[in-house]
Amino acid sequence: MTYRLVCPKCRKEISEENWVYKHSCGSPLTVEYDLNGLKIDPGEIKRREWSLWRYKELIPAEKLVSLGEGCTPLVERDFFALKLYLKLDYLNPTGSFKDRGTAVTLSKVAEFKFSGVIEDSSGNAGISVAYYASSAGIKAKIFVPKDAPSGKIAFIKASGAEVVECNSREEAHEKAVKEAELSDYVYVGHLWNPYFIEGTKTIAFEIAEQLGWRTPDAAVVPVASGTLLLGLYKGFKELYELGLVEKVPRLIAVQGASCAPVYEALYGKKPSGCSSLADGLRVKNPPRLNEIVRTIKETQGCCIVVDNYDIHLYSSFAYKKGFIVEPTSITVFAALAKAVEEGILDKGEEVVAPLTGSGLKIVE
Ligand SMILES: Cc1ncc(COP(=O)(O)O)c(C=O)c1O
Ligand SMILES: [Zn+2]
Known part of the structure; x- marks a missing residue:
């Protein structure tokens, strides 16, 4: 390539x-x-x-580090009177879509023969980097906020990675970058790393292939740092430019009420409510914020905010329908319901929603 x-x-x-x-x-x-x-x-x-x-x-890397990521099921449901396709990305090897980005990033790390990696994460990316690194004999040091779910921190530790607990998500990032400057480990922070998005974009390739080289009308996507939303966009856009699909879907971002920088940048106001249950959606200053906002506007998309009440409500919905996903992913069901209620999505529209994280990691 x-x-x-x-x-x-x-x-x-x-x-x-x-x-x-x-x-x-x-x-x-x-x-x-x-x-x-x-x-x-x-x-x-x-x-x-x-x-x-x-x-x-x-993909800008040779497959050097892999645990069998990608090619997750796409299942069709008629929830909310939509023609809804759920992409079961929580079935990736470490239980989240992050494995797509990690496989490509860590393959690059292996290509350049770095001995160790440093990552900052609220949980899932930390788990993913820790396990991909340990599987390849690469050392990992993961900086996490100390209020990350205990199950996620336990998983990172079980891989043999070193865990540094920090006071906040922001402190985790600052400390990780400083540590990388002082050590010979390389910083792979997924909020910044360009290879990470090269991995996440493969979800768009799979959706198109699974639909017979077609794209849906819209995608509803949880957004923290935007690697999934930007990956979906980049993937669909590349297929479009190659003439393999006819359109790029409308991208509808989902954010939590207590941390909604994309919503604020789009609409110039702060939403009210608390979304502490969506522990994966709390990046206050996404480095690619401008790119996220531009992408949403370009695809005629929008941003929907959900709170803990919505997450509670749709947790039982998701579980009863058979999807064991974490609260961060449940936001997508709540957002789909709101989008239909508010006329953002029309009944019968073809919509894809990635289910990004496994609920098995949050069992206490
Ligand atoms: C389960 C889950 N879904 C979605 C996201 C949001 O991903 P991104 O940071 O790429 O916007 C995260 C981020 O940590 C996550 O853990
Ligand atoms: Zn520059």
Whole structure:
């Protein structure tokens, strides 16, 4: 594959070997491909291995670290009078969609032969990085807020990774970056890492392939740092530019009421309510905020906010329907109901909703 690592703000190309997590101008980096002349044959993809690595032309890494990520089921339901497709990404190896981003990022770490990685996370990304690292003999140090669910912290520790508990999500990030400057471990923080989105975007490739190389009308996506939303967009856009699908779906972001920077940037007001149960949705300053807002506007999407009351209400809905997902993912069911109620989604519309995190990790 031909690709370049670039700063989208000043259009400078960055050398991969330096492994900087952001450009000197402060912007996160992105991976760009030369799609002209690239031929992707759906028939050939069909014959390839049953994992996200089947889309190798659009992944900037060799498969060096893998636990069998991707190719999760897409199940059709008629909830909320929609033609709804649930993408069961909580069935990934460590129980969340993060494994897509981690597999690509850690493969890159292995390519450059770094001995250890540093990550900051509210839980799922930390678990994912910890297990992918340990499976490849790479050391991991994970900075987490101390109020992360105890089950998630226990899982990280069980992998053999070192865990540093911090006072807040923000402190976890600051300490992780400082530690990386002082040690020979490399910072792979998923809020910034460009390879992470190259992994998350494969969810769009799979949805399109599972629908027979079509895209749905809309996608309803939980957003914290935006790696999933931006990955979906990048994946669908690349397929569109390659002529493999006819449209990019409308992207509807879901945020928690107590931490809704995307909602605030879009509508200029702060929502009220508490969403402490959605522990995966609490990034106050997403580095890619402008990109997220631009993407939502470009696809004619919007942002829906949910709170603990909504999460409680739709927890029993999700469980009774057979989906053992964590509260952060339950926000999606609440948002789908609101979107239909408020006329944001029309009855009968084709909508995809990724179910991002397993509920088995939060059992006390
Ligand atoms: C289960 C789950 N869903 C969604 C998200 C949001 O992902 P992103 O940070 O890519 O917006 C997270 C983030 O931690 C998560 O753990
Ligand atoms: Zn720059």
